Amino acid sequence: MPFSWKLKSTPPHDFFLCLDVGSYFDHEHDRTLIPEQGMPRPLSLQNRDILVHIFFNGDPENPVFTIETDDRPDDAEIEEANRILARILGTDLDLNPLYEQASRDPLLSSMFTELYGLKRLSRASFFEDAMNRIIISQISHKPTARKMVYGVRTAHGSRLEDKTGMVYAWPRPSRLMNADPLSLKDHGLSQRKGEYIVGLAHELVSGNLTLDEAETLAPVQFYNRMLEIRGIGPTTAQDLMMFRNRPDAVFPSNTDKGAEKGIRKWIALSYGEDPDSMDEKEFKHLIRRWRGYEGLALEHLYVHWILKEKKKKMDV
Numbered sequence: 001m002p003f004s005w006k007l008k009s010t011p012p013h014d015f016f017l018c019l020d021v022g023s024y025f026d027h028e029h030d031r032t033l034i035p036e037q038g039m040p041r042p043l044s045l046q047n048r049d050i051l052v053h054i055f056f057n058g059d060p061e062n063p064v065f066t067i068e069t070d071d072r073p074d075d076a077e078i079e080e081a082n083r084i085l086a087r088i089l090g091t092d093l094d095l096n097p098l099y100e101q102a103s104r105d106p107l108l109s110s111m112f113t114e115l116y117g118l119k120r121l122s123r124a125s126f127f128e129d130a131m132n133r134i135i136i137s138q139i140s141h142k143p144t145a146r147k148m149v150y151g152v153r154t155a156h157g158s159r160l161e162d163k164t165g166m167v168y169a170w171p172r173p174s175r176l177m178n179a180d181p182l183s184l185k186d187h188g189l190s191q192r193k194g195e196y197i198v199g200l201a202h203e204l205v206s207g208n209l210t211l212d213e214a215e216t217l218a219p220v221q222f223y224n225r226m227l228e229i230r231g232i233g234p235t236t237a238q239d240l241m242m243f244r245n246r247p248d249a250v251f252p253s254n255t256d257k258g259a260e261k262g263i264r265k266w267i268a269l270s271y272g273e274d275p276d277s278m279d280e281k282e283f284k285h286l287i288r289r290w291r292g293y294e295g296l297a298l299e300h301l302y303v304h305w306i307l308k309e310k311k312k313k314m315d316v
Helices: 015-020 075-089 096-101 109-114 126-136 142-156 181-187 191-206 211-216 219-226 234-242 263-270 280-286 294-315
Strands: 003-008 039-044 049-056 064-069 159-162 165-168
Touching: 003 075, 015 294, 039 075, 039 165, 049 075, 049 159, 064 075, 109 294, 126 142, 126 191, 126 211, 126 234, 142 165, 142 181, 181 191, 211 219, 219 234, 234 294, 263 280, 263 294
Parallel strands: none
Antiparallel strands: 003 064, 039 049, 049 064, 159 165
């Protein structure tokens, strides 16, 4: 019998809503099997990597995850694993303040019923999210992109296996920093992308950036700090902000030839506004009911859009 423990989440939380969002998952995940067989997840603990399987009880009002593993962690490792799992699953995020604050928002209010208990699914650390985002950037065929990420994991992460199968852990920065960027071409990466993720590993190992800093910087400071890292532009910096274990975010203006683009443009258009003629004061007024919970609010727009696109395809 595998060893198991329970991890409670702040209600409401409906993990199963995440199963509609392909970008939340990795190469080894079969979303159709997760409700019954759990979600396999390698965790990089301080002294070793372990493989766990995550099961959700299906109750948004009393959300509990059961974590199973054959690796027999001790009490200190379970505590460490729970901190990592809290980031992955968003168990510490509280949706209730957003629901109350944005209850009259003309765009969000109806989504709160449709997506009650939605929390984003993240990866285990800023490094994993950043590595993933850099590799998949500008690749339209997402299965291929996920396979490329997994190829890097296979080459530079530890092999973990239990009776359900085998998974490669995400590489630690200390190991990936020694990789030859050219060797990553074997997994479909361009030399430049290889340089980006090896460079990011150097940033973390050298202490120029720490995982705690990446997690705790205020949104504006986080965004600006990301732009200092080679390979991370405005779009990637914005995306990485959404995966942090905190509810807030900012949406800086990002223009090309005077025209707004990216997330800020999408938000304005969603409200029926012209993003190119909107100044900072007007934009802040538009999302005033999001204040302090911008990341949680945007995730509702994102998943609502995904569900709408899926419905369109089904109706064709």
